[in-house]
Amino acid sequence: xxxxxxxxxxxxxxxxxxxxxxxxxxxxxxxxxxxxxxxxxxxxxxxxxxxxxxxxxxxxxxxxxxxxxxxxxxxxxxxxxxxxxxxxxxxxxxxxxxxxxxxxxxxxxxxxxxxxxxxxxxxxxx
Numbered sequence: 653x654x655x656x657x658x659x660x661x662x663x664x665x666x667x668x669x670x671x672x673x674x675x676x677x678x679x680x681x682x683x684x685x686x687x688x689x690x691x692x693x694x695x696x697x698x699x700x701x702x703x704x705x706x707x708x709x710x711x712x713x714x715x716x717x718x719x720x721x722x723x724x725x726x727x728x729x730x731x732x733x734x735x736x737x738x739x740x741x742x743x744x745x746x747x748x749x750x751x752x753x754x755x756x757x758x759x760x761x762x763x764x765x766x767x768x769x770x771x772x773x774x775x776x777x778x
Contacts, residue, residue, distance in 0.1 A: 674748030
């Protein structure tokens with residue numbers, strides 16, 4: 653059974669840092685694009701960041717550029733989201749996703765991404 657399990661969320665003050673992890677199981681995801689979305693209360697889910705398999709190219713939402721970094725450890729089947737200089741507007745449930753299809757799905761059709769985690773809460777206090 654394929655699973656994505658997020659961890660590392662919590663409560664942090666503005667300006668602080670958190671590192672989220674997404675551990676995948678059930679198959680190898682080394683060739684998959686993996687990434688993160690977030691959903692704040694009352695708002696739609698939004699793309700945050702992704703990293704491809706293979707070359708490991710990345711793309712970031714403008715709102716997190718310069719503050720968030722994504723990395724992956726294929727040996728551990730895990731992707732990481734390092735979040736620095738957190739702001740109250742970063743408060744949301746963060747979801748990990750994995751997909752083997754076209755990169756465009758991450759921005760236009762995220763509901764079609766193959767695998768999703770259950771989410772982890774990140775709360776940034778002012």
